[in-house]
Amino acid sequence: MIEVSFLVYDVGSTYTKLSAFNRNGNLLEFVGRSQAPTTVQNIEIGLNNARSNLEKVLGSGPISARFTLATSSAAGGLRMVAMGYMPRVTAKAAKEVAMSAGARVLEIISFETPVDFRLQILKEIKPDIILLAGGTDGGDQESLFENAKVIVQAESSGVVIIAGNNEAQAKVEEILESGGIRTQRVPNVMPTIHELKVKPAREAIHQEFIRQITRAKGLGALLEKVSNRKVIPTPGAVLMAAELLAMGTPEQDGLDGLLVIDLGGATTDVHSVLPSLAKLSNEEKGLVISNEKQVSYRTVEGNLGLRVSATGIVETAGASGVLAKVGLEGEELSKELINYVHFLESEPEHLSSGDQEHIFDKALAITAIELALKRHAGYLAQGFDPVMGIIPGSPVGRDLRRVERVIIVGGIFAHASEEQSREIVKKALANPGISLLPHDPAIIVDKNYLLYTVGAIAQDHANDALALALDFFN
Known part of the structure; x- marks a missing residue:
């Protein structure tokens, strides 16, 4: 038997993930992760399979943990x-x-x-x-x-x-x-x-999330497993991790401005944390606090995803616009792309195969990220607004230009090389136009889906979680 400091589950609609961490001196170290299909009829089966798979990965027999924590998106969001x-x-x-x-x-x-x-x-x-x-x-x-x-x-x-x-x-x-x-x-x-x-x-x-998801089969059993009697929504855990990493704790400084892009099959979530905004005076905040003045901000694009919502990407940018992201054009290719996204909508579990499908996925990912970022960020004014005191060229909305780190997470990044993943984001940032997007930020790939675990651990162990995050995302 092996004893670890933390086991953190994430019960998703498709997969149940499990990550293990152990203490080495004053620091937590990532031990390993596993996943298993989420069993909708009885979620406890997926939990047990994920644990069994982790035991195989570690090759150590049964695992026990000092703390067991959990997040979930299996209920589809309240x-x-x-x-x-x-x-x-x-x-x-x-x-x-x-x-x-x-x-x-x-x-x-x-x-x-x-x-x-x-x-x-x-x-x-x-x-x-x-x-x-x-x-x-x-x-x-x-x-x-x-x-x-x-x-x-x-x-x-x-x-x-x-x-x-x-x-x-x-x-x-x-x-x-x-x-x-x-x-x-x-x-x-x-x-x-x-x-x-x-x-x-x-x-x-x-x-309320905890109360309602325990109605699902097996999730009551998950609540019994966790040490703090909490199962928090996965997107909430990701945002809390971003806040911790950007802002730090009283004992440890954070990294300052941070952007997180979570590209999924159904949505593209963008989280930004700008700690400098906490120092604004009331006069600087303006009459009413708004998106651009909030320290933390999250947007969810429900029509931009690589599987269930793939048609939304093409409908928004056009087939030719999507193909242009990877230097392709042509009426025949546009028809093939349209057929592909309709297929993905009906078969969301499909894993791309062959060069063309991989290129289509890359083009869809670049487009989804660019659209989501431009909806999340502010822009440079193009005209006069004397009532608001706006002149051409003045920034309006959330200004991300000074953000130096972008963390990316999602299935396409987990299965691609880090170089390929960074290229997708760089291309999405390549044509900001009037949008207030980051200039040449460091792009960090969360291949092991650690952000949600940082948010879960941070609830009661903020300094441990921050040290872990700084080790991986700095």
């Missing part, structure tokens, strides 16, 4: 609706909190949305979670009361996380609970117009 007051203020803040927690935000509702339409949205989506924000502390209360009544009228079966004006929360809770709605109160996500308080609401979303 369906979430964010409700707030003003679209550009608390409704937007609610969305950012939800995105940072790894939930699937299906709709953003503001006080300007007609009541009948709000009701229709809630009845159609049937969200697992409603994040109810609205009003800074001491500010608006009516939007919270009205939205609470709409939620009751919709007979929502999900939980409502009350994260608005703290002076209104008790009455909002009373309205919801009188209608049989389950609630949880957390501090206001936007206590002032200059401040976004993410962590309490994010933790509440993670707790």
